[in-house]
Amino acid sequence: MWVLRGLRNGVVTTRYPRRPDAYESSFPAAVGVVDPAARLPGVAGVCPTGAIEADEGGVRLDRGRCILCGSCVRAHPEVFSWAAGSETAATDQATLVVGDEPEDDDALSALRADLARRVRRLRRSVHVRHLDAGSDGSDEWEIQALLNPVYDVHRLGIFFTASPRHADILMITGAGARGMIAPIARTLEAMPRPVVTIAVGADAISGGLVSPSYATSGGVGALLPIDVWVPGSPPTPFTLLHAILLALGRVPAGREVTA
Amino acid sequence: MSNEVLDTQMDDDTVLVDRLADRLDAGDRFASLMGTDTDEGLRLTALLATPDTIEPFDWVLPPGTTSYPSLTPRIPAAFWYERDLHDLFGVTAAGHPRLDPLTLPLSDDSERPVPGRPGAPWSIQPDEHILPRLVVGTGLFTIPHGPVRSGVSESVEFLVETPGEDIPELRVRVYAKHRGIEKRFEGMDAATGVLLAERVEGIASVAHALAFAHAVEALGGVRPPRPARLIRTLHAELERIANHLDVAMRLADAAGLAVATARFGAHKERVLRLVGRLCGSRFGRGVVVPGGVRALPALRPDRIRAEMSALASGIMPDAQLLMNTSSFIDRLRHTGVLDTDLAIDHGALGPVGRASGLADDDRIRRPYDAYDELVWRPATPWVSCDARARLQIRFDEIDDACTLIDQIVTELSTMDPATPLCRSVGFADGRGIGWAEAPQGEVLYVLEVSDGRIRRCRPRSASFHNLAVFSHTFNGDVLTDFAFIEASFGLSMAGVAL
Structure with missing residues (x-):
């Protein structure tokens, strides 16, 4: 019976990344700065997580801190706006800050070259281990969603594994709860080299709204080296998929730079 | 002295x-x-x-x-x-x-x-060295599950004490995820507090935001306007559907039913996308504000209705087929029994309580928002007390949610779009208590305000309350039942250690 049921709706799987996906490109997965040169001295106070910085140079927004509450968009629609498109992951934490002049490209390309060297043998088949370091639980839902037939990451040679011993990529969620510091170290130790790490969500990047707190580390960056930063609260499955492809250098040419 | x-x-x-x-x-x-x-x-x-x-x-x-x-x-x-x-x-x-x-x-x-x-x-x-480690009993040994679990799940450590097959004793260690949420609330204003409440238990964001907002509204003596009450209820019920589908998916996965797992996963994705199209967040975040809601749903009522009927016609036949798949039901029947007496003594919440014969439901007993203004007859509690009853009650509740949403959509379509969606509510000093029926069960917020800032905020999730009784449901069950019993409880660890 289930066999027939499985055929009922035909193919529901997205063709992303080979073809664009309307849901991926239309989802408001980030906030952008429309007018980076605006002079808004008190605007930083609008943001509950301190993601906005404003001075004589203009306005900058750190997507690694942004929890997508939209306070800034409502208060200053002429400066901030929702940005459509889920491809918001970055290999350099500094590039998550939008509204800024691009950083010097040498450091960034060195970072990418190092990552490319590590993932050379992983490109076509990669095993991912997830690790929760104090998330609110929603990030896990979105990671789990990658396995449903709509995203079906198996078609791209991406597999989730139960054991860190079989894993190439570590996807880590949560603000870095202190109770997870030792388990994180043990998990990382158990993984074969090379290891690629992905920090999933604003909580993992900066601690989000949960930090500062006596019980968290204000993000997992303080606990282990991170290769790919995935903003969002939580990031959508497409953003997560983009992050994995970005780590593997498999994002189709011409689509890598977003901001 | x-x-x-x-x-x-x-x-x-x-x-x-x-x-x-x-x-x-x-x-x-x-x-x-x-x-x-x-x-x-x-x-x-x-x-x-x-x-x-x-x-x-x-x-x-x-x-x-x-x-x-x-x-x-x-x-x-x-x-x-x-x-x-x-x-x-x-x-x-x-x-x-x-x-x-x-x-x-x-x-x-x-x-x-x-x-x-x-x-x-x-x-x-946290100092893990002070945790007791002694296991006493002939031939007993401990199998630790976690804190890093297999698959994609939240961190928690289950210590299964077993002589080899059955589970006479189970210890749960929840501290790994402790985030210091209660202290973090202190000093916040109402607008930021509701954002943090949404992140206490992320898969029940709407319910937590509602319970927090209800506490603020109890303090200020304000009731949100009618359209806001309807929109809140709409999102609360969509959240319930998504959570219950997640439980069905995890149970099917535990039984190795690949097609059923895929089907329920796809249904759930569809619900999250609908929520995302209504408000911009797949988890309904930002919808609830103290005093009302932020905005009207971004979809026209007739579009919501069409999407809901497509959803229901996809979910219900699959639910029926799942409950009639004998290889699946055999794993759930008489598994993880929570006796009615124990459930009453403990005050088991939500679907876990309702599968053991308890009728308590905040939506009925202590109604809030639009629940007492809509016509619906809540699902009758089940009395078989096992994992199967806990799944069945969830499917019943999905059915109820569809009934509720249908009425809400009808009312929204006749609503004057100029009606205000939010009443201004001060942040008065004092103590307010708010509650909401999350998919996991009752969420309770005790909120104390002084000088316009939160002095103390204590969220209590159903996950915390129900996890305490979880270890009493293994009578005669064996190690391979563990995944079924755990999934049938449908808890989120984020809401446990706070």
């Missing part, structure tokens, strides 16, 4: 325990126990769910008091709450059967978070 004063205090406390126990015998439900540091000493607050409201009972331990008579011997449901109190405040429940660390293991001389006290500790490191 003489001993006499202390003794009198202890006597008073004992009388209070008796009073609480009498109320429970008379039919009230033990809902929560919390502490608040005040100038007069540590104030303990027990919350009782009466037939139509949630009632607080306060008593104060004078400064310097380090213990109080434990509630647990008379009120077993207080078991975890008193362990949590000990971790956060360092206060000892005298006569507690097993006061092991729960949410934050610390040695006796460590600094503790002490919610309610101004200021917060800079850093507190």
Whole structure:
């Protein structure tokens, strides 16, 4: 019976990344700065997580801190706006800050070259281990969603594994709860080299709204080296998929730079 | 200070325990126990769910008091709450059967978070060395599951004590995810507080935001306008559908039914996308604000209706087929039985309680938002008390949710779009209690405000309350039943250790 049921709706799987996906490109997965040169001295106070910085140079927004509450968009629609498109992951934490002049490209390309060297043998088949370091639980839902037939990451040679011993990529969620510091170290130790790490969500990047707190580390960056930063609260499955492809250098040419 | 004063205090406390126990015998439900540091000493607050409201009972331990008579011997449901109190405040429940660390293991001389006290500790490191490790019994050994689990799941450690197959004893260690949420609330305003409430238990964001907003509205004496009540209910029910589909998916996955897992996963994705199109967040975040809602749904009512009917016609036949798949049902029937008596004693919440014959549901008993204005007959509780009943009640509730949403959509389509969606609500000083029925069960917020800032906020998730009874459901079940029993509870660990 289930066999027939499985055929009922035909193919529901997205063709992303080979073809664009309307849901991926239309989802408001980030906030952008429309007018980076605006002079808004008190605007930083609008943001509950301190993601906005404003001075004589203009306005900058750190997507690694942004929890997508939209306070800034409502208060200053002429400066901030929702940005459509889920491809918001970055290999350099500094590039998550939008509204800024691009950083010097040498450091960034060195970072990418190092990552490319590590993932050379992983490109076509990669095993991912997830690790929760104090998330609110929603990030896990979105990671789990990658396995449903709509995203079906198996078609791209991406597999989730139960054991860190079989894993190439570590996807880590949560603000870095202190109770997870030792388990994180043990998990990382158990993984074969090379290891690629992905920090999933604003909580993992900066601690989000949960930090500062006596019980968290204000993000997992303080606990282990991170290769790919995935903003969002939580990031959508497409953003997560983009992050994995970005780590593997498999994002189709011409689509890598977003901001 | 003489001993006499202390003794009198202890006597008073004992009388209070008796009073609480009498109320429970008379039919009230033990809902929560919390502490608040005040100038007069540590104030303990027990919350009782009466037939139509949630009632607080306060008593104060004078400064310097380090213990109080434990509630647990008379009120077993207080078991975890008193362990949590000990971790956060360092206060000892005298006569507690097993006061092991729960949410934050610390040695006796460590600094503790002490919610309610101004200021917060800079850093507190949980000390896993003080956790008891002894297993006593012939041929018993311990299988640790976690804190890093297999698959994509939240961190928690289950210590299964077993002679090889059955599970006579199960210990749950939840502290790994402790985030210090209660202290983090302190000093926030209402607008930021609701954002943090959405992140206490991320898969029940709407329910937590609602319970928080209800507490603020109780303080301010404000009721949101009707369209806001309807939109809140719409999102709360969509969240319920998504969560129940997640449970169905995990159960199907545990049984290795690949097609069923894929189908329920796809249905769930469809619900999350609908929520995302309504409000911009796949988890309904930003919808609820104290006093009302942020905006009208971004989809026209007839589009919501079309999407809902497509969803229902996809889910219901799959639910029916799943409940008739014998290889699946065999794994759930008589698995993880939570006896009705135990469920009543413990005050089991949500679908877990309703699968064991309990009818309590905040949407009916203590209605909020639009629940008492809509015509619906809540699903009859099941009495078979097993994992199968817990899944069946969830499918029943999905059915109810579709009925509710259908009515809400009808009302929204006749609504004047110019009606205000939010009433202004001040952040008055005092204490407010708010609740909401999350997919996991009742969520409770106790909120204390002074000078327009949160002085103390204590969320209590159904996950915390129900996880305490989880380990009592393994009578005769074996290791391979574990995944089914766990999934059938449908809890989120983020809401447990806070």
